[in-house]
Amino acid sequence: MLILRSRSPRRREIFDSLGLSYFIDACDVDETSFDTEDFLEYLKRITIAKLGPQILNTLDVQVSADTIVVRDGAILQKPTNEEEAIFMLTSLTNRTHLVLSGMAIRNRDQEIFDYDVSEVLFLPWKRDEILDYIRRCRPYDKAGAYGIQDLRSPVRFFTGSYTNILGFPIRKFFLYHRIWSEFLGKEK
Numbered sequence: 343m344l345i346l347r348s349r350s351p352r353r354r355e356i357f358d359s360l361g362l363s364y365f366i367d368a369c370d371v372d373e374t375s376f377d378t379e380d381f382l383e384y385l386k387r388i389t390i391a392k393l394g395p396q397i398l399n400t401l402d403v404q405v406s407a408d409t410i411v412v413r414d415g416a417i418l419q420k421p422t423n424e425e426e427a428i429f430m431l432t433s434l435t436n437r438t439h440l441v442l443s444g445m446a447i448r449n450r451d452q453e454i455f456d457y458d459v460s461e462v463l464f465l466p467w468k469r470d471e472i473l474d475y476i477r478r479c480r481p482y483d484k485a486g487a488y489g490i491q492d493l494r495s496p497v498r499f500f501t502g503s504y505t506n507i508l509g510f511p512i513r514k515f516f517l518y519h520r521i522w523s524e525f526l527g528k529e530k
Contacts, residue, residue: 343364343365343401343402343403343525344362344363344364344365344402344403344405344522344525345364345365345366345367345402345403345404345405346364346365346366346367346368346405346406347366347367347368347369347392347393347394347404347405347406348366348368348392348405348406348407349366349368350407350483350509352489352491352508352509352510353407353509353510354366356505356508356509356510356512360512362522362525363525364405364525367394368392369391369392369393369394369406371388371391371392373388373408373419375417375419380415381410381412381415381416381417381442382442382457384410384417385408385410385442385444385457386444386455386457388408388444389406389407389408389444389445389446389455389457390406390446390453390455392406392407392408392446393406393446393448393453394406396448400450401449401450402449402450403447403448403449403521403522403525404446404447404448404449405445405446405447405515405522406445406446407443407444407445407446407509407510407511408443408444409441409442409443409444409485409506409507409509409510410441410442410444410485411430411434411439411440411441411485411486412439412440412441412442413433413434413437413439413440413486418430418433418434418439418485418486418487419485420482420483420484420485420487421481421482421487422482423482424476426487427476427481427482427487428469428472428473428476430486430487430488431464431467431472431475431476431487431488431496432469432472434464434486434488434496435464435465435466435467435472435496436464436465436466436467437463437464438461438462438463438464439461439462439464439486440459440460440461440462441459441460441461441462441485441486441502441506441507442457442458442459442460442506443457443458443506443507443509443510443511444456444457444511445457445510445511445514445515447515447518447521447522449521452521454518454521456511456514456517456518457511457514458502458503458506458511458513458514459502459506460500460501460502460503460506460507461500461501461502462490462497462499462500462507463497463498463499463500464496464497464498465496465497465498467496471496472496475488475492475494475495475496478492478493478494479492479493479495489508490504490507490508491508
């Protein structure tokens with residue numbers, strides 16, 4: 343069985359679009375960052391932690407993912423309130439930042455971590471546009487307080503993978519297709 347260790351509706355949409363047979367069993371993880379780790383170390387630690395307990399003697403494959411927004415080396419996590427969302431979106435306006443999505447795959451024989459990086463340039467938004475976006479889209483479940491898929495999103499331009507910015511490094515996932523491809527097209 344393929345187990346998606348995520349509650350993200352965007353990751354579910356991606357898995358559904360691939361025709362994968364899977365079920366969701368997400369783990370709760372403390373996503374606090376440590377002062378001593380850089381953003382890539384953080385991404386790896388959180389993504390692997392989201393896999394949950396080690397599989398023993400089973401044919402199951404677990405997949406977890408995490409997405410972070412990085413501006414000037416600092417991680418912008420999910421905002422917890424409107425004030426944080428305003429701060430994040432204001433700090434990103436008319437600037438370029440990175441979006442990294444990490445993915446971990448584990449079966450009984452191996453555990454793999456990989457990630458993808460995209461670069462995003464924001465529109466030069468004014469405060470009223472930021473407030474309108476927050477009230478319309480309620481981006482409290484999104485790293486950096488925005489979603490590229492949202493109507494009238496703040497994204498002007500990006501390089502890299504759209505699905506990476508959406509929340510899953512699909513190009514990297516396909517590199518490891520031998521591990522999970524048996525779950526293509528099966529009934530849920």
